[in-house]
Amino acid sequence: MAAIIEFLFFIIGSLLNLFLIALIVNAVLSWLLAFDVINYRNRFVASLADALDRIVGPVLAPLRQVIPSLGGIDITPIIAWIIISGIQRFLLPASKAALLSIVPY
Numbered sequence: 593m594a595a596i597i598e599f600l601f602f603i604i605g606s607l608l609n610l611f612l613i614a615l616i617v618n619a620v621l622s623w624l625l626a627f628d629v630i631n632y633r634n635r636f637v638a639s640l641a642d643a644l645d646r647i648v649g650p651v652l653a654p655l656r657q658v659i660p661s662l663g664g665i666d667i668t669p670i671i672a673w674i675i676i677s678g679i680q681r682f683l684l685p686a687s688k689a690a691l692l693s694i695v696p697y
Contacts, residue, residue: 593695601688608680611647612673618644619669648672 621641624630630637648669655668 594692597688597691597695601684605680605684608676611651612676614644614647615651615669615672615676618648622666 618641621630621637621644625632625637625641632638632641651672652668655671656666659668659671
């Protein structure tokens with residue numbers, strides 16, 4: 593049973609890492625689009641931006657409602673990164689240790 597819990601927390605940590613990568617790529621892509629470095633009319637760029645918005649958008653939307661805009665600068669990806677890093681560093685190990693102490697070997 594302990595191996596299943598270890599594997600489950602490995603999967604959760606890996607998914608959070610993938611989400612952080614998607615968050616960073618989405619932020620960089622939005623900057624490149626805003627400064628007209630890459631063209632949104634390119635099909636690949638448009639589909640990549642749409643896919644990343646669908647992945648990252650549901651997490652950033654509640655944060656955008658709470659955090660005010662700072663003159664056109666969107667800091668919600670930074671706040672989301674801090675929250676996810678805190679979850680990875682503090683909540684996942686603590687909850688894994690608590691579950692492993694409950695489950696008999």
